[in-house]
Amino acid sequence: MATIPKKITERVVSGIKKYQPLLVAARSRDVGEADTVTLIKDMLSDIFGYDKYSEVTSEFAIRGTYCDLAIKLDNRLAILIEAKAIGIELKEQHIKQAIDYAANQGLDWVVLTNGITWFVYKVIFEKPIDKELVVALDMTSINSRSKDDVESLYLLCKEGWIKSALGDYHTQRQALSRFFIGAMLQTDPVLDVIRRELRRVSPDVKIDTDDIKSVLLNEVIKREVQEGDKAKEASKKIAKAISKKAKNSAAQVKSSEAPVSADIPPSE
Secondary structure, three states: OOOOOHEEEEHHHHHHHHHHHHHHHHHHHHOHHHHHHHHHHHHHHOOOOOOOOOOEEEEOOEEEEEEEEEEEEEEEEEEEEEEEOOOOOOOOOHHHHHHHHHHHHHOOOEEEEEEEEEEEEEOOOOOOOOOEEEEEOOOOOOOOHHHHHHHHOOOOHHHHOOHHHHHHHHHHHHHOHHHHHHHHHHHHHHHHHHHHHHHHHHHOOOOOOOHHHHHHHHHHHHHHOOHHHHHHHHHHHHHHHHHHHHHHHHHHHHHHHOOOOOOOOOOO
């Protein structure tokens, strides 16, 4: 992640110190949803940097009813926020309607929060529409001195949103997911590297890539990493990337082999 500007870091750290005792007190009083929403709006402003008068709205209709909060940037809807009372334990069913609506509007991100717990979901545009939990925060346990904790909050900040920090973080998570790495291990380039290194260790043993792949699938990579929609999605992305690289390489070779036309002097 890029270095967070000092001014933003100071705002986030100051906000953490201010709101942690307020959140604990609100939870002890078991305040209702309306008071929790007020607290969340203040946090969106004081910690995350949104203008609570022009960029945070509670008047966005979803199928005839109003969502709890929404963030609009440049007069365009960016994030839907489903808020629950601070004492309610958040569950996936709380976010379903917002996810469905976000998908219909082409929105990528939905937040579910009770002020203390913040769940950030990426909308998965498949049939049926799905979601992926990308960030989970507990505001009462965040350490204002921890660089990692401050960076986690920055993902939701206005400045981070403008720089696509949340999207970049999600892409990095995908690349390092067990499904992505499991699929990568099964590609021909990686199998060739493993075969070469194994032959370096055991030069007298005949080893082919089919044998290596069989061991990976049957003894190394867990079955749950090989099967299911996430495994298929990872395999498709890797295959597409390899195909694109091969096409680019072929195009470069073709270009380098193309004959260079000589300049023909004009006839006198």
